[in-house]
Amino acid sequence: MAWTSQVLATTRWNQAHLLGIRDLSRDDLLSVLSVARELKNVPPSDAPLRGRRLLAFFVESSTRTRTSFGIAARRLGMEVIDVSPGSSSLSKGESLKDTTRTIDAMGVDQVVIRHPASGAPRFVSNALRASVINAGDGANEHPTQALLDLFTMEERLGRVTGLRIALVGDILHSRVARSNLWAHRLLGNRVTVVGPATLVPRDVQAMGADVSHRLDPVLETHDVIMMLRLQLERQHAGLFPSTAEYAELFGLTRERLARLREDTIVMHPGPMNRGWEISAEAADSGRSVILDQVANGVFVRMAVLLLLDSARGKNLTTKAPKHEERVS
Ligand code: NCD
Numbered sequence: 008m009a010w011t012s013q014v015l016a017t018t019r020w021n022q023a024h025l026l027g028i029r030d031l032s033r034d035d036l037l038s039v040l041s042v043a044r045e046l047k048n049v050p051p052s053d054a055p056l057r058g059r060r061l062l063a064f065f066v067e068s069s070t071r072t073r074t075s076f077g078i079a080a081r082r083l084g085m086e087v088i089d090v091s092p093g094s095s096s097l098s099k100g101e102s103l104k105d106t107t108r109t110i111d112a113m114g115v116d117q118v119v120i121r122h123p124a125s126g127a128p129r130f131v132s133n134a135l136r137a138s139v140i141n142a143g144d145g146a147n148e149h150p151t152q153a154l155l156d157l158f159t160m161e162e163r164l165g166r167v168t169g170l171r172i173a174l175v176g177d178i179l180h181s182r183v184a185r186s187n188l189w190a191h192r193l194l195g196n197r198v199t200v201v202g203p204a205t206l207v208p209r210d211v212q213a214m215g216a217d218v219s220h221r222l223d224p225v226l227e228t229h230d231v232i233m234m235l236r237l238q239l240e241r242q243h244a245g246l247f248p249s250t251a252e253y254a255e256l257f258g259l260t261r262e263r264l265a266r267l268r269e270d271t272i273v274m275h276p277g278p279m280n281r282g283w284e285i286s287a288e289a290a291d292s293g294r295s296v297i298l299d300q301v302a303n304g305v306f307v308r309m310a311v312l313l314l315l316d317s318a319r320g321k322n323l324t325t326k327a328p329k330h331e332e333r334v335s
Pocket residue numbers: 071072143149152182183235236238276277278
């Protein structure tokens with residue numbers, strides 16, 4: 008049996024699209040991790056997705072996610088077609104629905120989309136025959152980021168359950184935080200959300216997380232400290248006094264780094280604002296797994312591409328929570 012069929016045969020993935028971690032079952036999530044693990048250990052010698060087309064549709068800037076998907080798809084033999092807003096007819100006023108229908112008519116197998124509007128990938132998935140992967144929609148979700156975060160935790164800590172995770176910073180605007188919250192809820196991990204009251208949305212407690220408005224008390228008790236970028240481009244009003252004050256209260260400074268337990272790891276999805284949410288010492292320390300996250304992103308995205316391809320033709324439908332059906 009070919010490498011991929013052998014690996015995929017043991018998985019329990021059951022989704023036509025990857026729109027959010029919220030839609031996944033625990034089996035779906037663990038399937039991605041196990042396929043990514045196999046891919047990292049023994050790279051497939053053939054090109055299992057040769058002849059398949061992936062359309063990369065990024066309506067918002069991205070460096071690592073877009074590059075990572077491109078590398079992942081090419082390693083599997085896929086043809087990658089890149090559409091950026093400047094070069095697509097979106098800039099001529101074409102609606103998202105018309106653009107996606109046009110894409111569909113050209114015959115692509117998978118579409119990876121990043122969009123500033125929450126719900127855009129789900130909206131697009133309803134109009135397409137292709138499988139849709141959400142590469143970040145507004146402040147809603149960024150599922151492959153959470154999956155690569157989990158993969159990196161498993162690699163460094165040896166497990167993805169029984170963990171205590173601190174998500175620190177601009178939770179309000181963070182799709183990475185939201186996808187991580189769903190993932191850890193599925194796995195039964197304890198999450199503490201840390202940030203100023205203005206940057207912590209009210210619904211996180213309903214998602215099962217603890218809230219702390221100070222970073223210092225969580226430093227010695229958590230297995231993972233995940234720092235999030237201060238998303239100044241999404242903030243409309245002054246939600247905190249100054250970046251200097253923010254750094255003093257919530258930044259992972261050299262002093263705070265020194266207080267972490269020996270086995271605690273430091274994560275950041277990137278891009279980092281060094282000196283604001285994270286100091287250079289923390290970013291470059293031996294506890295930092297930030298570059299592992301980037302490297303692992305390729306294997307996790309390869310796994311997602313393979314699993315979605317294997318699901319095609321199975322006639323699957325995703326659970327679509329009603330309130331997320333519209334594009335906000
Ligand atoms: C994140 C994003 O765009 O959501 N970056 C990423 O994909 N690695 C996080 C961020 O922009 O802060």
